[in-house]
Amino acid sequence: MEERIIEAVEARREDFIRFFRELVQCKSYTKHEQEVAKKLIDGLKARGFDDVGVIERAPGRPNVVAYYRGVEDGPTCTFNGHLDVIPAQDESEWEHQPFDGDIEDGKLYGRGTVDMKSGTFSSFFAGIVLNDLQIPIRGNVMFTGVCDELICGKDGILYLLKEGYIKKTHPDDFGINCEPTNLCEMNVATKGVFRVDIVIIGKGAFNARPYLGISAIDKAAKLIEAIQELHEKISTDPNHVHPLIAPRSVQVAMIDGGEASNVVPDRCKLTVTRRLHPGETTEECMKDYQDIIDRLHEEDPEFQAEIHPWEGFRPPVEVDENAPVVDAVRRALKRVNGTELALTGSEGGTDASHVVAQTGIPMPVFGPGDHLLLGTIYEHVSLDDFIDAIKIYVLSVYYMMGIREAE
Structure with missing residues (x-):
C-alpha cells in the first residue's frame, strides 16, 4: 500500500x-x-x-x-x-x-x-x-x-x-x-498571543496653559517604562523556561494619542502584545497589567487607565x-x-x-x-x-x- x-x-x-x-x-x-x-x-x-x-x-x-x-x-x-x-x-x-x-x-x-x-x-x-x-x-x-x-x-x-x-x-x-x-x-x-488596548485618561486643555490639563501622553510614558520592566522580568524568569520555544515577551506595539498640536492630550491608547508559554492564562496577564496601573496610580493619583482586551486570543x-x-x-x-x-x-x-x-x-x-x-x-x-x-x-x-x- x-x-x-x-x-x-x-x-x-x-x-x-x-x-x-x-x-x-x-x-x-x-x-x-x-x-x-x-x-x-x-x-x-x-x-x-x-x-x-x-x-x-x-x-x-x-x-x-x-x-x-x-x-x-x-x-x-x-x-x-x-x-x-x-x-x-x-x-x-x-x-x-x-x-x-x-x-x-x-x-x-x-x-x-x-x-x-x-x-x-x-x-x-x-x-x-x-x-x-x-x-x-x-x-x-x-x-x-x-x-x-x-x-x-x-x-x-x-x-x-x-x-x-x-x-x-x-x-x-x-x-x-x-x-x-x-x-x-x-x-x-506554540506560544499564545494576547493583545490588549490600555487607554490612559488625562484632561484636555489649551497647551499654552498645560497646568490646567493632564497629559495622557506624559502619563503613558510611565506605563511604557513599566511594560518594558515587565518584559525584562518575564523574559528572564528562570521558572518559566520552555525547551522548545523562546522566552515569554510583552511589548507596546502601537501608540495612538493626541488630537492637535496645541491641545493637551486627554487620551492615549497603547496596544500591548503578550506572547505566552503553555500553561499561562489571560487572567495572569490581566493581573500583571492591573498591578502596574494600581502601582502607578498610587504613586501618582492623576494616573488613570483602563484595559480593553482584544477578541481573537490565540491560546498557548x-x-x-x-x-x-x-x-x-x-x-x-x-x-x-x-x-x-x-x-x-x-x-x-x-x-x-x-x-x-x-x-x-x-x-x-x-x-x-x-x-x-x-x-x-x-x-x-x-x-x-x-x-x-x-x-x-x-x-x-x-x-x-x-x-x-x-x-
Whole structure:
C-alpha cells in the first residue's frame, strides 16, 4: 500500500501542480476567499472527490470542508489550513508577480505559496489520492480550508468550533495543521498571543496653559517604562523556561494619542502584545497589567487607565511528543524522502491553537514551505516538497487509520 500511495501521487504530479498553480493565481486576500474556494471545490469534484462543500458563518465567508469516509467506526483525522493570504504590498518589487504562478527551477512563486496554500491544498489533494485508491480506514478524514485566519478566525476556525463541525467524538481523534515547517520540523508547542488596548485618561486643555490639563501622553510614558520592566522580568524568569520555544515577551506595539498640536492630550491608547508559554492564562496577564496601573496610580493619583482586551486570543498549547500522530508523520517523512523529523516550537500562533485548546484534539503543525519566506516578495515553495507533502499526509492517515489486508 505504501508503494501504491507514492505511485498514485506521482501519477498525478503534473495535474496536481497545474491545479495548485491555478489556486495560487487566485487573489484570496482576507474577506475575498470566494474565488479560491469555488475553484478548489470545482477542481476536487472534477477529480472524483465529491464529498465536499462550503460552510459559511455569513454570505461570502467560505470554509471549504471535505470528507473521506472510512469503512469502519473509528477516530476522525482533521487536516486544517487557511485560504486567505496577506497583502502583496508593492507588486512592482516582485521579480515574479505575486499572482502569476511562475514556475522556475522547480519552484512555484507567488503570494500565499508558503502561507499557506501549499499546506492547505496538499492536504486536500491527499483526499483525492485516498479517494482514488479507496484505501480502507477506520474512522473519517476531514479536510478544512478556512477563511479569516489572518485576522483571528471569527468567520473561520472559531465558527467551525463553535458550531461543532470540529469536535472530539472519539478518544483517538487527532489532526494535523499544515502551516509551513519546511517539511522537516513539527511544531508541538506554540506560544499564545494576547493583545490588549490600555487607554490612559488625562484632561484636555489649551497647551499654552498645560497646568490646567493632564497629559495622557506624559502619563503613558510611565506605563511604557513599566511594560518594558515587565518584559525584562518575564523574559528572564528562570521558572518559566520552555525547551522548545523562546522566552515569554510583552511589548507596546502601537501608540495612538493626541488630537492637535496645541491641545493637551486627554487620551492615549497603547496596544500591548503578550506572547505566552503553555500553561499561562489571560487572567495572569490581566493581573500583571492591573498591578502596574494600581502601582502607578498610587504613586501618582492623576494616573488613570483602563484595559480593553482584544477578541481573537490565540491560546498557548502543547501536544504530547509521544502522541501517535507524531510517530505517524515521522514514519511517513522517513519513508518519502529519508528525512528525520525534528520536534520544535512555534513563535507565532496558528488555528491549531484553537483546536487543541477548545477540543483537546492533538493537532501538531507540519507542512511544506519555508516559514522564513512568509510575507516576502520572494515567497515560493519547492514543487517537490509540495508533492512530498501529499504523500506524507496520505501515508500518515494510512499508518494511523488504515485497515491492513492481513487483518
